[in-house]
Amino acid sequence: MKGKCLFKYTNTIVETVGNNGLSLTDIKNISNKIEASYNKLLEKYSNKQLGYMDIIYDDLNKYYELMEHSKDFEYIIVIGMGGSILGTQMVYEGIKGVYYNEYSNKKVYFLDNSDPEKTSDIINLVDLNKTLIFVISKSGNTSETLANFYIIRNLLKNNVKNYNKNIVAIANDGTLRNIAKNENYMLFDVPKNVGGRFSVLSAVGLAPLSCMDIDIEMLMKGAREMDKLCKNDDIFKNPALMNAAIHYILYNNNGKTISVLMPYIERLHKFGMWYRQLWAESLGKDGKGQTPIVSVGAKDQHSQLQLYLDGPRDKIITFLKVNNFKQDLYIKDSNYLNNHTLSELINAEQEGSEAALTSKGVPNVSIILDELNEYTLGKLIFMYEMQTAFMGELLEINAFDQPAVEDGKKITRELLMGKSIEELTGFKSLNNRYIIEM
């Protein structure tokens, strides 16, 4: 597999983007902070707090039995929320493409919401007898995951003999793990020190992906290659540390509160969605954090580029570019497009946007993959995990928790147990004012 990648930060430097950029002096000025962040993270790693860095050296043999078992099925449903499912979706679409279900005999559905229409649609599209179901919740108690699982399990109970063979659970604890044990499902767990959004290279991602014709060995090989680079204490040779420092400086000194990831290949859209959780949930706390955005090129040039070029100067852009596409097509009959390929067009568009943004003083970095395959995707995933962890240290926050989301969950539970929103929040007196019927 072609595996060469480049990280280019030319267009973050004052020489190219002017005052909106940084200088090497800015990096030197915080070199103590960068070194301390690097050391602190490596210390956490030594203290066995960062399981996501260990799991990439795991033995993958544990998935072979499952892989064999999966061959009996024509459909796969993955049930999970957030970090339990986004990584799997990201790798699956990143390798197989957006239209894979319309080509393939084995159809894959991601049940990642509590929208009743989505759950109904998916149930109606599969033959449950021939469906392998992954149900994934590290805590074992995620309400949307359990709700969808209960609905499907009831249907299985009533329609499928030995239905427990149709279910694979990934849960460390809670209701889901209890059910899995009682009903004798195939069961995986996740090292306790691996957080949900950092778990794609654990059983959370690898168990389902091993059943979806994804080369998980190459994915891990890419991650391990990147791991070597990210352990380098020379920032000029460590892309994750350098990109974290660049984002930190531009956030802290230059008011770049928004980080836009802009892949120029549709297969990386879900990588963007995975990145979005990683960056937002890890770093958005204590009033700090950049807001992540995913924009897909070239199409979003016709939607978001006007704002990026001429709106507030609050953004740093990351381009993801692929040199070689799986397929390509020649364009005939035209003027300047004649005898060019579509890949030449989309990459020239990326270069055009990059040049226009740079000349307007919008700082941007580029990650250029020779080709998008399991190996390069593994590199990219691990680079972003490390970059997020370094950024957490630079911001002096804990990148591995998400304390704020509990309040809303509690209110939801109490509403379902019969309390009223007025009792729970006391907004009653206002609720009938400030409404326009339409």
Next chain:
Amino acid sequence: MKGKCLFKYTNTIVETVGNNGLSLTDIKNISNKIEASYNKLLEKYSNKQLGYMDIIYDDLNKYYELMEHSKDFEYIIVIGMGGSILGTQMVYEGIKGVYYNEYSNKKVYFLDNSDPEKTSDIINLVDLNKTLIFVISKSGNTSETLANFYIIRNLLKNNVKNYNKNIVAIANDGTLRNIAKNENYMLFDVPKNVGGRFSVLSAVGLAPLSCMDIDIEMLMKGAREMDKLCKNDDIFKNPALMNAAIHYILYNNNGKTISVLMPYIERLHKFGMWYRQLWAESLGKDGKGQTPIVSVGAKDQHSQLQLYLDGPRDKIITFLKVNNFKQDLYIKDSNYLNNHTLSELINAEQEGSEAALTSKGVPNVSIILDELNEYTLGKLIFMYEMQTAFMGELLEINAFDQPAVEDGKKITRELLMGKSIEELTGFKSLNNRYIIEM
């Protein structure tokens, strides 16, 4: 069709969200400005500058011949970029749902990028003999649209007799209109005073939608209902004017530079993508503009909510909520979930997030639809078009142009004509520095 909708702005008021909110005094303080903005927009309308407000009263009979013609086809491909395609996708998915292609006999593909893998995939999935192709570019010169069109037209020429019957063009001008006339395609145009991102209720959207089993009469009826409300000069009865004023005040006085649209129904995800263009491209200029973001509930509670609750106080949230889903499912076997439906769960989650955000001082508005159908979607579309136009007046910018995107397009063209990026931008000396191989 059920059509009741509510716009609720309770949680933008200081009494609920504290200092991050606004008071009725804030609205009164700028009542002259609001009145002037309202008058200016209505004046532009009187001067026939705002075609998007006129087209909703158009006669729809012109689509009936096309609708009949389309019955001979099993596939539809829509080719277009940005405003030429996002609105059609938004209505199609908004009514038919995400999985429609897997259910329906008539399959619809949106070719909205210059990604060669996407174009190849779509071509391989259809039988061109049985495919009706819409090619849409108001200028007639959009490069990605032409590139995709040339590729498909060549295939049609070589494989389909009377291939011109397979093509419907929507173009006012340029190369595309010339070809359409020369080769005798069915051809529609768009009133000159209707901008791309405001064109979904013109032929741009209505021609393809009329062939996709969408009730375009009801869509227009909804828009016309909303038009009445949006012409009301009393801000307390005009949801578009009120929501524009709220966004303006919170942007201007309270630093809310990011506007998050958060539908709690998957069918409205593409509405968010359409809104994203409308808001960004209309308002992102002269250093001004809010950055729009789409977040889908409940799933993004597991991805973005931590940041919204505990990150920087730079956001206003808009919830889109639907009371009645097309399908629903009962949950059994659980604790607090028992005997609830999935729709009760997702709506309780919306209420939980709303309450949590409000108590943390994050201002939020809600638009509540009794049901999501063509009629309510038409209302929503027109409300957002009016709100964007009012916001443009409040920000004192022209909401109807997009001047900044030309530079990048020019560089792309010149790259394809053989110039080098170094010649065009002069970055050569930097290009080999600031790169990390990986």
